[in-house]
Amino acid sequence: MPITYRPITMDEFDQFDLAVVRGFSAHPDSNPAFKDYARRVLEPENSVVAFDGDDIVGTSSSVSFDISVPGVPAVPIGGITEVTVAPTHRRRGILTQMMRRQLDAHHERDIPIAALWASESVIYGRFGYGMAVTHEHREIDLRHTSFAHSPDIRGQVHFIAKEDAQKVFSPIYDQVRGQFPGMIRRDDLGWEAGITDFNGLRDRKPDLFYAYYEVDGVPTGYVMYRIRHSITAGDATNSVQIHEIVAANDEASAALWRFCFDIDLASTLSVGHGAPIDDGLNWMLADPRRLKRSSYDGLWLRLIDVPAALSARTYSEEGSLAIRVEDSFCDWNDGVWRLDGGIEGADCIATNDTADISMSAADLAAIYLGGTKPSEIARSGRVSESSPGALDRADRMFASPRKPWNIVDF
Numbered sequence: 001m002p003i004t005y006r007p008i009t010m011d012e013f014d015q016f017d018l019a020v021v022r023g024f025s026a027h028p029d030s031n032p033a034f035k036d037y038a039r040r041v042l043e044p045e046n047s048v049v050a051f052d053g054d055d056i057v058g059t060s061s062s063v064s065f066d067i068s069v070p071g072v073p074a075v076p077i078g079g080i081t082e083v084t085v086a087p088t089h090r091r092r093g094i095l096t097q098m099m100r101r102q103l104d105a106h107h108e109r110d111i112p113i114a115a116l117w118a119s120e121s122v123i124y125g126r127f128g129y130g131m132a133v134t135h136e137h138r139e140i141d142l143r144h145t146s147f148a149h150s151p152d153i154r155g156q157v158h159f160i161a162k163e164d165a166q167k168v169f170s171p172i173y174d175q176v177r178g179q180f181p182g183m184i185r186r187d188d189l190g191w192e193a194g195i196t197d198f199n200g201l202r203d204r205k206p207d208l209f210y211a212y213y214e215v216d217g218v219p220t221g222y223v224m225y226r227i228r229h230s231i232t233a234g235d236a237t238n239s240v241q242i243h244e245i246v247a248a249n250d251e252a253s254a255a256l257w258r259f260c261f262d263i264d265l266a267s268t269l270s271v272g273h274g275a276p277i278d279d280g281l282n283w284m285l286a287d288p289r290r291l292k293r294s295s296y297d298g299l300w301l302r303l304i305d306v307p308a309a310l311s312a313r314t315y316s317e318e319g320s321l322a323i324r325v326e327d328s329f330c331d332w333n334d335g336v337w338r339l340d341g342g343i344e345g346a347d348c349i350a351t352n353d354t355a356d357i358s359m360s361a362a363d364l365a366a367i368y369l370g371g372t373k374p375s376e377i378a379r380s381g382r383v384s385e386s387s388p389g390a391l392d393r394a395d396r397m398f399a400s401p402r403k404p405w406n407i408v409d410f
């Protein structure tokens with residue numbers, strides 16, 4: 001029987017959810033709270049689902065988000081999620097067909113960018129997605145967390161109840177969102193997801209603690225963390241796991257790290273994409289080698305409409321570049337684009353000019369938020385320069401003062 005593709009209706013949610021859960025090798029009904037959240041976040045009209053007869057054998061959906069890009073706090077994106085193909089139907093091209101339909105649908109809706117978290121880094125490059133945000137898993141033995149110098153910590157950390165956290169945390173998050181490219185705007189459901197940590201619930205992690213740092217009555221940073229309890233030969237050897245640490249300024253950042261490092265009865269602390277990688281933590285520490293770091297890819301971006309995406313951000317330096325974009329999956333992007341950009345904004349139009357630099361749509365997506373320099377990718381042979389100095393110019397134009405960061409799981 002041929003596979004057919006269409007969006008689902010809300011009435012089909014249970015069947016859809018069962019397919020998603022199975023696709024990730026979990027068991028149905030193992031977590032009702034997560035299922036309820038999945039139901040509320042689903043935009044059924046933006047799903048692309050594969051059917052073999054009446055059976056769902058492939059799932060994908062898209063959630064409407066706004067993301068910060070350099071110089072601009074909110075650009076609409078499709079957040080691609082719930083991507084699975086039934087183990088009984090894999091490697092027959094079903095994902096490829098869903099991606100085709102999904103990108104076409106976003107293009108028709110004038111959504112310039114799609115974003116996703118990839119379960120494996122080998123999957124999405126072929127569809128024109130590039131690694132745009134890099135995170136670090138960091139871990140430290142809490143006996144080695146003295147600061148190298150004493151930062152000015154004038155304020156106080158306070159605990160706050162879960163139900164009151166959004167009110168205090170959201171203005172801080174919104175302030176920080178403007179500083180980093182890659183951050184997703186949170187509405188009420190987004191806050192519920194962040195504060196409840198539905199993924200943590202699904203994985204049966206311990207409950208979170210909520211705290212914020214305040215100076216002169218003004219909250220300037222917050223932390224959500226959990227403690228994984230353990231006792232070794234009578235001694236508490238708990239681990240502190242940071243869910244989010246968000247600071248509007250350096251003082252709040254230092255204060256919140258100090259607070260977390262000084263939690264008693266714990267022996268280690270770990271953090272992943274809950275903190276930005278350029279927060280200077282290793283520079284705060286007197287013994288920085290103790291901070292063990294390993295990087296991993298976070299958000300992957302797909303520039304669905306190259307000229308719209310390139311003109312949606314600002315550029316660190318005034319300049320002009322003719323960029324040859326190779327894009328066989330979304331061939332409307334394939335060609336040479338003239339980008340004129342600067343700190344005030346940008347224009348991007350098709351041109352017959354000779355290209356200054358050439359790259360794939362995936363690599364353009366990888367440099368888009370300013371996290372990776374074009375010249376770094378060029379060293380791998382994937383980006384090429386045909387007019388001398390163009391790569392240097394591209395490095396300077398695409399640069400971002402802060403490294404991209406995204407805290408939102410979807």
Ligand SMILES: CC(C)(COP(=O)(O)OP(=O)(O)OC[C@H]1O[C@@H](n2cnc3c(N)ncnc32)[C@H](O)[C@@H]1OP(=O)(O)O)[C@@H](O)C(=O)NCCC(=O)NCCS
Pocket residue numbers: 023024083084085086089090091092093094095096097117118119120122123126
């Ligand atoms: C990832 C997944 C959706 C792929 O679905 P699929 O229908 O088998 O993919 P396709 O048949 O369209 O594959 C397209 C190409 O990608 C390759 N590919 C797909 N998934 C791959 C994987 N996990 N590892 C390596 N290659 C993969 C295929 O080999 C194929 O290559 P080819 O064009 O050279 O033949 C499916 O394996 C799955 O459901 N995995 C578990 C859940 C998951 O990880 N989902 C992704 C969440 S982000």
